[in-house]
Amino acid sequence: MSRIGKLPVNLPAGVTISVGSDNVVKVKGPLGELSQKVDADIRVAVEGNVVQVTRPTDQPRHRSMHGLYRSLINNMVTGVSTGYTIKQEFVGVGYRVEAKGQILEMSLGYSHDIHFMLPDEIKAVTEAVKKGQAPVLCLTSYDKQLIGMVAAKLRSLRKPEPYKGKGIKFVGEQLRRKAGKSASAK
Numbered sequence: 001m002s003r004i005g006k007l008p009v010n011l012p013a014g015v016t017i018s019v020g021s022d023n024v025v026k027v028k029g030p031l032g033e034l035s036q037k038v039d040a041d042i043r044v045a046v047e048g049n050v051v052q053v054t055r056p057t058d059q060p061r062h063r064s065m066h067g068l069y070r071s072l073i074n075n076m077v078t079g080v081s082t083g084y085t086i087k088q089e090f091v092g093v094g095y096r097v098e099a100k101g102q103i104l105e106m107s108l109g110y111s112h113d114i115h116f117m118l119p120d121e122i123k124a125v126t127e128a129v130k131k132g133q134a135p136v137l138c139l140t141s142y143d144k145q146l147i148g149m150v151a152a153k154l155r156s157l158r159k160p161e162p163y164k165g166k167g168i169k170f171v172g173e174q175l176r177r178k179a180g181k182s183a184s185a186k
Contacts, residue, residue, distance in 0.1 A: 005066035009051040009074045012081045017051055017073075019044050025073055029080025031142040032121065036076060038069050051077075079142040086151045091134045092158075092166035099124040099137070108158045108168075116154065121146055136171060 011017060015029040023038045038044055042065055043054045053070040055062040078084075090097050090106070098105045104116040104124060118124055121143050127136040137154075141147040151170070160167035162178040169175065 003067075005053055005055065005063075005070045007070065009053075009070065009077055011049045011051065011077060015077055015081050017046055017077070019046060025076070027073070027076040027080050029077070029142075031080050031083050034076040034080060034143060036069075036072050038073075039065050042066065042069050044069070044073070075144045079144055083140060083142045084144050084147050086139045086147055087171040088137045088139070088151060088154060089134045089169050089171055090137065091160070091169060095135065095158075095166075096129075097126055097135050097137045099126050104137070104154075106157070109166075114157060116157075118150065119146060122150055 012029075015027065017025065017027050019025055019038075023040055023042070023044070024035055025038055025044055026033065026035045041056055041062060043056070045052045045054070051073060053066065053073065055066040090108070092109060094107060094109060096107045102118045102120065102122075102124075104114075104118060106114045106116065108114060118139075122139055122141040125138045125140070127138060129135045139147055139151060155168045155170075158167045160169045160173075160175050162176060163180055165175055165177060
């Protein structure tokens with residue numbers, strides 16, 4: 001058995017889960033509602049406040065999907081009950097970010113400002129910038145996949161470079177820094 005797949009998913013208070021036709025799992029909680037289609041071979045059983053995911057055989061295909069779908073269901077349950085938060089730092093001279101509703105207005109060292117439209121499921125807040133610190137953008141959502149994709153797209157606008165560390169990076173991320181040119185010894 002898969003170590004992750006055989007773990008039960010406990011449902012917190014206020015979260016309901018239903019398995020519909022075509023093996024579609026719907027999770028509803030205080031923050032929102034998510035659904036995920038599960039492969040027809042994988043069985044999802046709900047007993048009280050516990051969700052159990054089982055597989056029919058030990059084929060490699062079934063083993064690989066067993067832990068995957070259990071993790072996806074667990075992420076949905078966690079998302080609709082507590083939600084997910086990703087913080088990103090905008091490191092660089094003149095780099096700034098401002099959230100105006102669902103539109104992010106960013107200045108990233110290009111000749112023009114970048115306007116980025118956020119999906120309705122994601123809320124953005126910019127933290128107050130203190131002198132000498134980089135602006136921080138805080139993204140919050142109940143959908144882990146969506147918030148991860150948006151954070152990756154924002155990061156791709158200006159990836160951190162290895163020499164000065166300028167760019168958009170996750171808070172707490174360790175960058176591999178390179179030494180710059182060194183004076184040649186003659």
